Amino acid sequence: MTQSILPISIIIPTYQREQVLIDTLTYLLKLQTKAAEIIIVDQTSKHEIDVERQLREWQNSGLIKLINLPKPSIPYAMNEGLLAAECDIVLYLDDDIIPEQKLVLVHWQAHQEHSNVIVAGRVIQPWEEAQNVSLAKSPFSVTESGWRDQFMGGNFSIHTSQLLNLGGFDENFVKVAYQFEAEFAYRFSQAGGKIRFEAEACIHHLKASSGGTRSHGHHLTTTLPNHSVGAYYYLLCAKNLQGRFIQFLVRPIKSVATRYHLSHPWSIPMTLVAEFRGMFWATRLFLRGPSHIDRHVKI
Numbered sequence: 001m002t003q004s005i006l007p008i009s010i011i012i013p014t015y016q017r018e019q020v021l022i023d024t025l026t027y028l029l030k031l032q033t034k035a036a037e038i039i040i041v042d043q044t045s046k047h048e049i050d051v052e053r054q055l056r057e058w059q060n061s062g063l064i065k066l067i068n069l070p071k072p073s074i075p076y077a078m079n080e081g082l083l084a085a086e087c088d089i090v091l092y093l094d095d096d097i098i099p100e101q102k103l104v105l106v107h108w109q110a111h112q113e114h115s116n117v118i119v120a121g122r123v124i125q126p127w128e129e130a131q132n133v134s135l136a137k138s139p140f141s142v143t144e145s146g147w148r149d150q151f152m153g154g155n156f157s158i159h160t161s162q163l164l165n166l167g168g169f170d171e172n173f174v175k176v177a178y179q180f181e182a183e184f185a186y187r188f189s190q191a192g193g194k195i196r197f198e199a200e201a202c203i204h205h206l207k208a209s210s211g212g213t214r215s216h217g218h219h220l221t222t223t224l225p226n227h228s229v230g231a232y233y234y235l236l237c238a239k240n241l242q243g244r245f246i247q248f249l250v251r252p253i254k255s256v257a258t259r260y261h262l263s264h265p266w267s268i269p270m271t272l273v274a275e276f277r278g279m280f281w282a283t284r285l286f287l288r289g290p291s292h293i294d295r296h297v298k299i
Contacts (some may be wrong), residue, residue: 011081075169094154106201120151121201123160167292177229
């Protein structure tokens with residue numbers, strides 16, 4: 001069956017992913033309606049031999065555009081992909097997914113029907129695969145389209161010019177970059193934009209056990225601030241939202257008021273160390289000011 005191509009640039013930031021990345025790209029390349037280009041922003045220092053060979057083969061044949069970065073940063077990788085994109089619409093996807101056939105088509109159609117929007121697609125997590133959709137708790141796994149206040153970073157699209165005009169994604173969201181989507185959604189809404197959820201623009205998230213954000217370990221078993229710093233930074237950035245400063249001060253207490261800490265009380269000091277380190281790191285980042293793309297780089 002003949003494939004059709006739509007003027008969309010797919011951007012996939014990836015870090016320490018091997019065969020699952022190849023599988024994801026294979027699915028995308030075989031879609032009946034596919035994107036005009038696929039940009040892989042690779043932050044992996046060294047791949048397995050077979051994975052490296054396949055990526056280079058696809059790059060040499062023009063099926064993908066491969067960008068290599070020396071160190072991992074989710075928002076920086078997303079911004080680099082944006083600057084390399086040649087289409088008017090960019091579609092950001094995770095590197096461990098199975099896309100449904102209408103993924104690209106529905107993203108494209110939504111932008112034709114609505115202006116000044118982020119199009120958020122449906123994300124089905126592994127534990128939701130066998131779940132009755134009527135029991136779905138996530139607003140991004142339901143089957144009814146509608147308007148949202150947020151989006152998920154692994155399946156959304158936006159006009160390139162809109163993203164650039166807002167400075168791209170804030171690169172102060174370091175490490176796991178938790179809440180970088182919420183911060184951009186806030187900026188986008190302040191500029192008059194809306195978020196449209198399209199259930200038929202669907203991916204199945206494989207949630208690979210290694211690589212990606214999993215490379216930073218589990219937030220409950222580390223003293224590192226890799227998971228907490230983004231949450232505190234977001235609370236400082238969204239300063240016009242009521243109660244954010246109170247949430248900033250209360251978060252350390254809430255971080256240990258969990259079932260896990262009730263059954264593992266010895267982990268409480270470890271978690272608090274990670275939280276306070278994240279709090280101070282976020283404060284330093286906030287005082288330095290946001291780290292956006294220079295608007296004059298590409299318009």
